[in-house]
Amino acid sequence: MPLRLEPRLSDPSTAEWAARTAIGLLLALLLAALVIALAGYDAPAALAALWRGAFGSPRALAATVNKAVPIGLCAMGIALAYRARLWNIGAEGQLYFGAFAATGVGLAMPQGMPAALAIAAVLLAGAMAGAAWAALAALPRAYLGMNEILSTLMLTYVAILWVDYLVVGPWADPLTYSFPYSPPIAAAARLGQLVGGMHGGVLLLAAAALLLQAVDRGLRWGYELRVAGDAPGAALYGGISPVRTILTGLMLAGALAGLAGAIEVSASTGRLQAGLSPGYGFMAILVAWLAAGNPLGIVLAAVLYAGLQNGGFALQVAGIPPAITVVLQAVLLLAALAAVGLGRYRVKLFRRSGVAG
């Protein structure tokens, strides 16, 4: 083999990581432009439309930030669980289950409930349901050692099918019977606008970012999570219960995803519906990795991915298949990871006759 990858002795610095990520993102954009051009569309016009739809006006920006809330909340949870080297692949399912519980509370609450109480009840129900759904994977992981990567994934499809069943079955809205919708939740439980079209969920995303920051700096529980993840042997020796870190880590991740589902119902749709999330929980995994688990990075990456989601509509108007934004979601992450990954190696050329280690 004339070409060889040699591992470097030290990890790249934060500055180098950021530079490499930026180069990766740029390369991904160029690659997407190439694909668009090859398919016979006007690539510069497409990228311009994408930008306009995502960030081009205050209105577009607000819509993008609103979509970044569920993506960012799920990603914070995924990154948090990964501090303990736990995988939460099932944020999408927890989001749906949270939306289910939030809708249940929002439909059942008595008339004339004060708005603050109603909103708190709906959001709390969502977070608790998300945690409960994550517990279905966390408990067997803690006590049986059941692989949480695959169990959270399988549980996702069960949760989505459960919501699909409700909105065409017992919870189908008699007024919109041709759509898979539940009836609207109580008006008092609707999370209102904050400023400039952004809804109150933005504050909760900021709170989640602060929580993740506290896990890294300050919280004893956060320290325990990280030790349990990086040095399970040392954690055990130090009296950190693996069962407790698994349960709290995964269930808090589930709570954040469930909260995202509740926010979608309370602030955005106002009811439970099939296809409530266009894959926010899965995008969140890409977002968490693109940001390398950094809280501020997650917020930025979530805004970027939400922008892609919104820009898709603008592309459709311009006559370009919006699916290219889905391609971009994947290519942006892969190019950034590859650029960072390459940074861990030195490319060395060998002469074919040479002896290579």
Add this chain to the structure above:
Amino acid sequence: MSVELLLAAALVSGTPILFAALGELLSERAGVLNLGVEGTMLIGAVSGFAAANAAASVWPGVFAALAAGALFGLAFAVLVVSLRLNQIVTGLAFTILGTGLSAFIGKPLIGVPPNATVPKLDLGRLADLPFLGPVLFRQDALVYAAIALTALIAFYIRRTRPGLILRALGESPDVVDALGLPVAALRYLYVMAGSALAGLGGAYLSLAFTPAWIENMTAGRGWIAIALVIFATWRPWWVLAGALLFGTVDALRFRMQVGGDPIVDPHFLNMLPYLATLVVLALVSRKVLRQRLGVPAALGTAYDREHR
């Protein structure tokens, strides 16, 4: 619908899942968890349909699906085997990539009528047998190919030397390395072969099952294929059995949607593959059982000679 028609439909419904799951089995046995199956199937479905329609013949389509799948697998292998990127995140990204890319390039193919579909095999008098005839002997060529492939892979893994090495790849790649065999190259091979089969599974949908190109037409079958490999505890014949079981569920659901008056809501039927897989996952989490069943121990980890 009679029992024989239901079983015949189950075989057809199970075939795309069987192809994809056999492919995932090869990849996982080699130690690489590929969560990109759903996206790879869609790439296979769209390229198979496009090629078959362009050539007005089905076999170029089948070939194109295999090739496109293998190419997708090659890209995945470059990232996870050579660059050692995380397999889970990269796999998910490939599912998203395949979903988006197939929708993008498939836009002009939406609503295009198929001008070539997989033909039914004429098995002469066998097809007239009572019960067995309609169930087994009136199927298309790819159904038989999928069953033959199951036998072939089962034999390969259990009875041949390369099959033994394949098992070692997923169990303890350092042993393969110590034998002087190229771990990375072998993993490339099995990831690409597995992805080619996922592509074929997708093409079965667009060339035989549906047949047409519809955006997102796999509808979660790639995830079921991944579930199936676990459900079958990484054994080819059990994959076949599971594919028939899940195929029956699929056929039953379809029957209920058409026939009305369901005994069980089809949504709950659709949960079955995932619930069954969760039960198996719980069982194989016991270490004793995991070793006895031969769950690939090095599954999901990149091989790095320096970090043995």
